[in-house]
Amino acid sequence: MVNYKDLGLVNTREMFKRAVAGGYAIPAFNFNTMEQMQAIVMAAVETKSPVIMQVSKGARNYANGTILRNLAKGAVEYAKELGCEHPEIVLHLDHGDSFELCKECIDNGFSSVMIDGSSLPYEENIALAKRVVDYAHQFDVTVEAELGVLAGVEDEVAAAESHYTKPEEVIDFSTRTGCDSLAISIGTSHGAHKFTPEQCTLVNGVLVPPPLAFDILHEIEKKLPGFPIVLHGSSSVPMEEVNTINQYGGHLEAAIGIPEEQLREASKSAVCKINIDSDSRLAMTAAIRKHLAEHPGDFDPRQYLKPARENMKKMYIHKIVNVLGSDGKLAQ
Numbered sequence: 001m002v003n004y005k006d007l008g009l010v011n012t013r014e015m016f017k018r019a020v021a022g023g024y025a026i027p028a029f030n031f032n033t034m035e036q037m038q039a040i041v042m043a044a045v046e047t048k049s050p051v052i053m054q055v056s057k058g059a060r061n062y063a064n065g066t067i068l069r070n071l072a073k074g075a076v077e078y079a080k081e082l083g084c085e086h087p088e089i090v091l092h093l094d095h096g097d098s099f100e101l102c103k104e105c106i107d108n109g110f111s112s113v114m115i116d117g118s119s120l121p122y123e124e125n126i127a128l129a130k131r132v133v134d135y136a137h138q139f140d141v142t143v144e145a146e147l148g149v150l151a152g153v154e155d156e157v158a159a160a161e162s163h164y165t166k167p168e169e170v171i172d173f174s175t176r177t178g179c180d181s182l183a184i185s186i187g188t189s190h191g192a193h194k195f196t197p198e199q200c201t202l203v204n205g206v207l208v209p210p211p212l213a214f215d216i217l218h219e220i221e222k223k224l225p226g227f228p229i230v231l232h233g234s235s236s237v238p239m240e241e242v243n244t245i246n247q248y249g250g251h252l253e254a255a256i257g258i259p260e261e262q263l264r265e266a267s268k269s270a271v272c273k274i275n276i277d278s279d280s281r282l283a284m285t286a287a288i289r290k291h292l293a294e295h296p297g298d299f300d301p302r303q304y305l306k307p308a309r310e311n312m313k314k315m316y317i318h319k320i321v322n323v324l325g326s327d328g329k330l331a332q
């Protein structure tokens with residue numbers, strides 16, 4: 001058994017309380033590689049922001065759970081080395097799909113887990129989430145559960161269509177499961193292709209997607225005052241990165257994300273955790289494609305991973321400062 005406290009990690013409880021009260025959101029960045037971890041830590045330290053580093057089932061399959069946990073341990077030490085005396089770093093399991101997987105992560109140093117039973121019938125979702133909560137809370141690990149279904153593909157989690165969260169279910173669900181935070185579905189989705197061009201309106205040459213269902217978010221907030229709400233699928237898919245990828249040999253068509261103004265607005269509500277993965281993938285790929293196209297003789301991975309890391313760091317800082325507002329929000 002590895003307890004996250006021994007690794008210098010924290011759970012989400014206190015940082016969510018402050019974020020809901022303060023009208024900002026904590027960034028939850030997915031990571032699979034050392035370069036992503038370094039970029040996340042550099043950005044969090046530079047902006048003095050708490051941060052959630054999250055690992056999906058796909059990331060564990062790619063990089064190995066033990067290695068990712070040790071990267072998170074290294075992240076805490078690296079943050080201190082960079083001058084942050086009291087970093088607040090959460091190691092979170094993204095989209096846990098079984099009790100066994102959540103337990104394995106809790107037993108191996110994760111400070112927070114998500115149990116995603118959103119595709120199950122309502123009562124089964126409650127039973128599964130409660131089982132995970134009962135186990136996790138023995139070790140002071142916090143649990144995110146989900147109500148409502150997001151469309152899109154997230155590593156190994158795929159759903160063809162979305163179903164918005166029903167506000168009339170949230171009190172019963174959160175009370176009976178005892179979860180610490182609730183992921184809701186209000187129009188975000190996973191991946192870099194969140195909307196088809198047909199769903200969007202053309203404004204000044206830019207495809208603008210339909211707005212998020214803020215009415216549902218506000219109804220949920222009224223039913224659960226102060227309760228931490230989570231938004232998945234919140235990459236904005238910056239045109240600049242998509243254009244760079246396409247300019248240097250890529251082929252990404254009709255990639256459309258969530259406009260940053262809407263995420264900024266959501267951050268001011270009870271939404272206190274915003275999940276971003278695809279934007280990091282785009283930033284990394286754009287920088288690597290550009291570098292290799294401009295330096296065809298390079299073959300040392302450090303030559304193209306360094307600009308990739310820089311580009312991700314720039315993106316993370318932008319999100320923290322200009323979108324989520326979590327800069328300067330460390331407890332001490």
Ligand code: 13P
Pocket residue numbers: 030094095154189190191192231232233234235236275276277278279
């Ligand atoms: P994006 O694909 O929009 O980055 O969403 C990531 C996410 O929600 C991870 O759980």
